[in-house]
Amino acid sequence: MATHDAGDKSGGLDASVRHELERPQNVGIGMANSLADFNPFRSPSVTMADAIALGTALAAASCNGPVIRFCGGRLDAAGPGPETVPEPEQTLDSHIESFKRQGFTQTEMIALVACGHTLGGVRREDFPLIVDTSAENGFANFDGTPRVFDNTVVKEYLDGTTTNPLVAGVNVTTRSDLRIFASVQNATMQSLASADTFSKTCAALFERMIDTVPGGVKLTDPIDLVENKIGGAALFTSNGSYIFRTNLRRLSENPDRRVTLFWKERRTGRSICPAQGCSAQPQVVFNQAATRLAKLRGQNSFPTYAKFEAQIPVNASISHFWFAVDENDGAGSGSKIVDNGGAQYRIEQDTMLFDPGRTSIVFDTEEVRFRIVVGVRDTEGEESASKVSLKYFRPGPAPTFVPIVKTVELGPDAENTPADGYTFYTAEIPADVTAFDLDGVVGGQTFRQNVFKRNGAFAT
Ligand code: HEM
Secondary structure (H helix, E strand, C coil), X not given: CCCCECCCCECCCCCHHHHCCCCHHHCCHHHHHHHHHHHHHCECCECHHHHHHHHHHHHHHHCCCCCXXXXXXXXXXXXCCCCCCCCCCCCHHHXXXXXXXXXXXXXXXXXXXXXXXXXXXXXXXXXXXXXXXXXXXHEEECCCCCCCCCCHHHHHHHCCCCCCHHHHCCXXXXXXXXXXXXXXXXXXXXXXXXHHHHHHHHHHHHHHHHXXXXXXCCCCCCCCCCCEEEEEEEEEEECCEEEEEEEEEECCCCCCCEEEEEEECCXXXXXXXXXXXXXXXXXXXXXXXXXXHHHHCCCCCCCEEEEEEEEEECXXXXXXXXXEEECCCXXXXXXXXXXXXXXXXXXXXXXXXXXXXXXXXXXXXXXEEEEEEEEEECCCCCCCXXXXXXXXXXXXXXXXXXXXXXXXXXXXCCCCCCECCEEEEEEEEEXXXXXXXXXXXXXXXEEEEEEEXXXXXXXX
């Protein structure tokens, strides 16, 4: 975001660093590695700039730091920005001037640098004039707790025990943190000696930092955790019935909670489900990365997932689903219905379905690919051939990480012969695709399905 000019609103957090890796300002493997880490999280709806911003919020959260409000909507710059990233050998005045141009006062600059330099450190290989050979593993940490988001960086500076290479490094010229921290007679640093002030100040400044975007970019409302989140949905056929998979993520943990999945049939005629809907119990209740994160943050309650896999007769199919959640907490409140605020969770169509059961991974000496399979329902009396294509999104390779978007036609699938009223189509796509849109023309009608990769697997 150091490319921002608060005057004309140009520059900001727009991932232009992708195009600036050759500059001395971004020297070394640090920037390139971070971009490579963020890259697989991109999709048509998540830009590199959003991934960087989210990385900031998640780094703070997973290192025991404050919760940082996150909004989406950042756009990626097509080319490099101005050469305005501060460097350690520059003067205090030039740093004050630089942060002022970005929209931060001198006091805010001091806090922002202290907050940023609570994690990590400086690499000797990339900064041989700052870090000497005594540094362990060629890395000089900013403070004694390089993986904890706390004010140790401030306290060690104030009590004179700091080994921060930008404060106490051998090279006086590159002691930029010392010049910045000591300005305004240490007053700002003294205020940050309170852990609470440090945490709150950092959260507020980081929110402003990641929301520093070029004029014209409109950020979304803050994206908060929702109580009920539906994920991993898929509908496909296997051995004479549909398999319907989904999971319900709840914010809090409760071992006594019972979650039931209900659904309604799509096709009229003989009803297989009872009047209140067919139901299924969760197959496994499991905790994921979010659990670890919550635990790290000292929360004693954390998200849990109820995972469902229901079998549905092919002549019934499914039109929508909902959940009943009973906390069994002794309050006698009974079951609460989770139905998307009354709108139900709708399965718009079952004419063209991405099939995760038949989709496979192809290992080849050259590269790994996904062999995507899509089922198209045989429509009665339909003579014209169906057409299915997919538009995929690849995050794109280093160093610029410019995404690759491509449309491929699916052909008849010779491996999967027609079954359960479906004919199968297939195409191979690169393994690093993170999302694709399926487009089909079946019986003269158009169909679309959005498919996303999560935890290595595709789902809708
Ligand atoms: C005058 C301003 C600043 C200067 C001169 C400066 C300089 C540096 C340098 C030289 C490094 C070592 C990079 C490497 O070895 O790859 C570094 C690391 C780092 N800086 Fe700054 N920095 C400044 C401000 C900030 C700000 C405002 C933040 C965030 C709010 C920040 C966050 C970080 C972090 C997290 C690292 C550790 C990276 C790692 O461990 O891989 N810095 N900084």
